[in-house]
Amino acid sequence: MNDGATAMPAPGPPRDAAIPQAVERTLDNGLRVVAFEQRNLPLIAAQLLVDCGGAAEREEEAGLSAMVAALLTQGTTRRSATEIAAAIDALGARLDAGSGYDASVVSVSATTPAFGQAFALLNEIVRAPAFVSREVERVRTKSLSDLSLTYANPNALARLVAYRVAYAGAPYGHPLAGTAATLASLERDRVAWFHERFYRPDDATLVIGGDLTLDEAFALAERELGGWHAPGSARCTVPDAAFPAARPRVVIVDKPESGRTALSVGRVTIPRRSPDYAAAVVANAVLSGYSGRINQEIRVKRGLSYSASTSLPARRLPALFSASTLIDHGRAVEATEVTLATLRSLVDAPARDDDLVSRKATVTGGFYRGIETIDGIASALAEHVLFDVPLDELSRFPARIAAVDAAVVRSFAARWLVEDLFVVLVGDASRFAGELAQTHDVRIIPGDGLDLGSPTLEAGALTAPRLIDRDAVG
Amino acid sequence: MTALPTISASAIHVSPFLYIDRTLANGLRAIVIPDRRVPSAAINVAYRVGGKDDPPGRSGFAHLFEHLMFKGTSRTAPETIDRLTEDIGGFNNAFTTEDITNYYEVIPSNHLERLLWAEADRLASLTVNDTNFATEREVVIGEYDQRILAEPYGLLDELVNREAYRVHPYRRGVIGSPAELNAAALEDVVAFHATYYRPDNAVVVVAGDCDVEETFGWIERYFGRIPTPPSPIPRVHVVEPPQTEERIFTHRAANAPLPALEEAYHIPEAAHPDAPALEVLEAVLGAGRSSRLYTSLVYERQLVTSAWAAADLREQPGLFGLRITCARGIALADARAALHEEVERVRSEPPSEVELERVRTQIASALVRARQTNNGVAMALARATTERGDPAVVNTDLEHYLAVSAADVQRVARTYLTLENRTTIEYLPA
Secondary structure, three states: OOOOOOOOOOOOOOOOOOOOOOEEEEOOOOOEEEEEEOOOOOEEEEEEEEOOOHHHOOHHHOOHHHHHHHHHOOEEOOOEHHHHHHHHHHOOOEEEEEEOOOOEEEEEEEEHHHHHHHHHHHHHHHHOEOOOHHHHHHHHHHHHHHHHHHHOOHHHHHHHHHHHHHHOOOOOOOOOOOOHHHHHHOOHHHHHHHHHHHOOHHHEEEEEEEOOOHHHHHHHHHHHHOOOOOOOOOOOOOOOOOOEOOOOEEEEEEOOOOOOEEEEEEEEOOOOOOOOHHHHHHHHHHHOOOOOHHHHHHHHHOOOOOOEEEEOOOOOOOOEEEEEEEEOHHHHHHHHHHHHHHHHHHHHOOOOHHHHHHHHHHHHHHHHHHOOOHHHHHHHHHHHHHOOOOOOHHHHHHHHHHOOOHHHHHHHHHHHOOOOOEEEEEEOHHHOHHHHHOOOOEEEEEHHHEOOOOOOOEOOOOOOOOEOOHHHHO | OOOOOOOOHHHOOOOOOOOEEEEOOOOOEEEEEEOOOOOEEEEEEEEOOOHHHOOOOOOOHHHHHHHHOOOOEOOOOOOHHHHHHHHHOOEEEEEEOOOOEEEEEEEEHHHHHHHHHHHHHHHHOEOOOHHHHHHHHHHHHHHHHHHHHHOOOOOHHHHHHHHHOOOOHHHHOOOOOHHHHHHOOHHHHHHHHHHHOOHHHEEEEEEEOOOHHHHHHHHHHHHOOOOOOOOOOOOOOOOOOOOOOOEEEEEEEOOOOOOEEEEEEEOOOOOOOOHHHHHHHHHHHHOOOOOHHHHHHHHHOOOEEEEEEEEEOOOOOOEEEEEEEEOOOOOHHHHHHHHHHHHHHHHHOOOOHHHHHHHHHHHHHHHHHOOOOHHHHHHHHHHHHHHHOOHHHHHOHHHHHHHOOHHHHHHHHHHHOOHHHEEEEEEEEO
16 A cells, blocks of 8 residues: 555654743732633642641651641541541542652542542641540551561562662751651651641642632632631751762672562752752653663663663752662662663763654653642642742753753763762662672671661661761752 | 531532444444543553463563563564654653553643554564563563662452462462563564453543544554454463362561561452452451551551451452551560451441441542543543443442442452461561
8 A cells, every 4th residue: 555654754843832830829828829821721729838748747757747647637626537528428539648758748639529628628628637545556556567568579678678778867967757756756746746846838839730720729728728827836857967988889788588679779969959959850861761771771671670660859959869660689689780781881881863853852752641630739839839939940941851961961971860879778688798899898687686767777787877068969 | 526527428529421432343442531621642552462361481471561562563673652742741650560561652632642642553563582581681670670679568469369369370479589580582572462462352431631432433443453363362261169178378588677567368350249248348448547457456556557348359250358567676476466356346236327327438439540540541531341341330430339338348358258268478578
């Protein structure tokens, strides 16, 4: 057949995509309110960002901010946990609270006719949680149960170990979900203390938008949260601990019973506010995604794993870059060397400007898909708020990415993604530790001796991490 | 006690899907639903072939084949679909269920014609060689390792299917076994493509920024020229005989830190009139933190950390599953007894009007949320067409859910949640 239908057709002319515009006001109590309008469906969403998360916890209180957030939906001075659940479900709404390292977030979404009542519930759980003992104990038991699931999953465990190896005792080093020991020791009064001090309007931002006018959004914010008063106490601060110097080493957690070996390679890089952030996003995109170099080398060329990816999250302090995959125990050495070589390829065989066109399109396309839903728009705006990035940067993001060229990516990679990388392996050490030790500085931690509550990963171990000033890292 | 806030499900406006549905001369079903709000479009191509259609001794084959559909055609190199999507800011993926294999792309809308061409091209002229066949088989076995071996409780779905079905091919699951995958040969690939990948076994849906007639023109141009073989498409006609006594299977695993179980009950196919009532039953038991299982087992009695109910409705008779994971220090027998009390309660008395109104509101709200993305809209239409035979059901689902009465819920609970119809998988620490 030769009617032209066999030849690949060319794309048509592109149409411009619109990016929602946000408008901002500050209430008298100091609460920042960011509103947007998106009227295509009868849905409204809101996120309340509290400027205090896991990074502010002390080591011995790891898991505190997560427990506070988990308990918000579990009872207020007016309603029990089951009454809150009944109210939210009756509205067909979603109401969730959680904490990250940099912030705690309470979010709500509902259809337009249900939103007013759902938003009133958000206000109630943020301002009047009861922290009753029964729910504290139930959440504690659930958190401990969840920990045992996490520890049984090599991917999840490797991620926690990687954070400890990279940050040791600095902020972000301890597990957000806590450890069995810290969870057991968290007291109800300490939970209430954290909430009373740090959930405060002058350290919080409400992002609200969807099927309502900007005026309606600001009026709702004022109605529910206008009477919220800030305490006189000091605001949340993150301990000013220095970051350990990055250095090459291999840390193996010996878990012979795990079905496969999880691999994580990485180091601490830059914070979101860094002028290099756009370069970091593009460099990460060269590596990550289905057609990124890591997945091409690990999965597509060698079939070593079902998936391999890298991540470089946005964080207030220097963020962890990591490449991760899951492999057969017997191919862990090969996967480690391929991963290290692939990272090095960013310098040895750098991406050219031509190559970057597609990888930058991946970033920009993902950005546009992210803001296809109102929850996605709210999250994107919340990220700007959280990292003190001006809101109008949202619409500049595609241009910022477009401006990154090959030389910038190469120099970013040379500085941050090639040297001084740690390697974490969680799996059957007998299958790969010996071979790795021939060429790397290898440390083996028995699975039952692992203590994520210790900056050194082992209970009683006294080796102090080498320290350098954070400014040298940021 | 504070008054329960409430709204009526009828206050939630669930807009109808305004789609155009046509069938080409070669039997290909094409559905287009325009939405020009943003310059993006989703394509969803669903084939009526899934795990249950795997050749004998080749379990996991439909899923392995899904991977091979990315390995090039007589006109294109391997991974061309990735070049045409990822590289221009779009994305693509695919999945296989017991009943269908589904391929989808989301792309800037000026690339719509090109991706329709590419989907037609891999339907018409897939080529696979020994090298990429072998590599991709390794990837699929890696997927098995990741999802089944490394994930705590990863084998549970496989065990439920294997034990609940004795003769129906649903018993083999979708991902299959590494041994049978290793036994597959390149000739099997060619035969499988010829058997199931044909226009009259496919549904193509386009949702998003497009002109309706231009889009149908492209579909006709690229898909319309693909011939339909005269042979009939093989279909599974095996009927699972009614189960007559409870089955209990115990599995122990080193990476299962807490005792868990699933109880699965045979239920009818997705197009059966009882399906809406079974979905409402699912929501009464398991949707949200105010559902019966969560309220009783998680909040009040604190026996489990998770409780889950799902009406797994399939093209052919499926399973109603109840799944719990014990809290630390709780014996499985105690959690199971509490679960059985809830099963007995929903069998012995109808749900209250408050519960039903809660479920109706949850369902209507979920339907609104599902309309947020072109990809979600396209997938809903493709699955309705392949799994239930008609895209129009997406516009009548809500009225069917709203029409389910308390007596209907109790009736399906009494009919299907019976002891002799139950298969229990106990998943215990080693």
